Amino acid sequence: MAATKNAQELKQETKSYITTALLRLLKTNKLYDIKISQVCQTAGVSRMAFYRNFDNLEQVLASYYQQKIELAFKNRRDLNFQYQFMTQFGDELIQAAQQGYEHIVRELFIKQVVALYGEDNYQTTFIVAGAYAAWRKWLLENRQLPLSELRQVLRKFHRMTMEDFNTQET
Numbered sequence: 001m002a003a004t005k006n007a008q009e010l011k012q013e014t015k016s017y018i019t020t021a022l023l024r025l026l027k028t029n030k031l032y033d034i035k036i037s038q039v040c041q042t043a044g045v046s047r048m049a050f051y052r053n054f055d056n057l058e059q060v061l062a063s064y065y066q067q068k069i070e071l072a073f074k075n076r077r078d079l080n081f082q083y084q085f086m087t088q089f090g091d092e093l094i095q096a097a098q099q100g101y102e103h104i105v106r107e108l109f110i111k112q113v114v115a116l117y118g119e120d121n122y123q124t125t126f127i128v129a130g131a132y133a134a135w136r137k138w139l140l141e142n143r144q145l146p147l148s149e150l151r152q153v154l155r156k157f158h159r160m161t162m163e164d165f166n167t168q169e170t
Contacts, residue, residue: 011052011053014043014045014049014052014053015054015063017043017045018040018049018050018053018054018060019060019063021039021040021043022039022057022060022061024042025038025039026095026099026101027095030099030100031057031061031099031100031101036050036057039057058101061101061105062104062108065104065105065108069089069108072088073085073113082131082135083147083151086135086138086139089105092105093105093139094140106129106136109128110125110129110132113131114128127157131154131157131158134150134153134154134157135150
């Protein structure tokens with residue numbers, strides 16, 4: 001049992017080294033320019049150790065951001081929380097957009113919000129994706145639009161979308 005616990009701790013340490021190395025490399029490189037061998041060298045682990053833990057670099061990022069996003073979203077549902085989330089993760093989201101891995105963060109964000117609302121349907125996914133896009137634009141434009149105006153846009157979008165989905169075509 002002690003050996004199993006030790007093996008689990010070593011596996012977790014290896015994952016941590018790999019994740020830290022990739023995040024460090026992403027500060028100066030785009031995701032598609034980074035090779036697994038670079039990550040392994042930076043982390044001080046073998047390629048075999050990498051592949052025992054991950055299939056590819058996107059999986060490393062997905063694992064890292066999934067934990068962070070799930071933790072941030074616990075028991076949250078309102079626009080104010082979305083603002084807090086975007087402020088807290090703003091620099092990371094900007095880096096993700098610039099370095100070519102934002103799609104990973106976006107999908108995890110959408111998945112988490114959809115799960116919070118408990119409605120995994122087209123309507124909820126559409127609304128959340130639109131809200132994410134607005135927050136993204138706000139961040140990438142250096143928060144130029146006053147927050148009060150962004151919130152009005154999001155509320156209006158939500159209202160219009162709900163009306164459109166609730167209107168049945170004849």
